[in-house]
Amino acid sequence: MKKMFLTGVLALAVAIAMPALAAAPKAPADGLKMDKTKQPVVFNHSTHKAVKCGECHHPVNGKEDYQKCATAGCHDSMDKKDKSAKGYYHAMHDKGTKFKSCVGCHLETAGADAAKKKELTGCKGSKCHS
Ligand code: HEC
């Protein structure tokens, strides 16, 4: 009886997990152009394998969100000075954002390594902006 109950629970767990797994998209190929700002960035998923999808595709209404960053209603303000969550520049560059920004994480990644800091957080001549 107990075994039957456990099998039932397991089957239910699988049934619930399946659609969630099916819904997770595949990361697209490298070379994604982020060209909303004056200084475009080429983003590669392959160099960010160690980062959880949901750190960047952070939850919106409780679910990881795979829409483009600048989708209407998201980070759709292109005013560099807009420090609200809508600000695209703010979301990509600033420290202390609700979810880690590109530069926010790159600063932590570089730590005290000055060369790496230039490479990952520099405005010009960096790996982000050439
Ligand atoms: C370090 C940050 C980061 C991580 C980690 C990350 N992504 Fe992305 N992803 C991006 C960025 C940036 C884009 C480009 C968004 C844009 O064009 O506005 C993107 C785009 C995408 C897109 C295409 C969206 C579209 O409509 O064009 C999909 C799908 C996606 N990622 C899935 C994933 C999956 C699955 C994972 C985990 C295996 C993942 N990503 C991990 C940053 C990340």
Ligand code: HEC
């Ligand atoms: C949670 C941490 C984290 C976040 C968030 C993150 N990165 Fe990175 N990024 C890394 C790490 C780690 C590396 C590899 C650093 C190294 O060279 O050791 C990296 C490397 C890069 C590189 C150089 C390698 C390459 O593929 O050309 C670029 C460009 C880059 N990131 C762009 C971005 C952009 C754009 C975003 C925001 C949309 C972003 N990253 C968000 C951790 C992060």
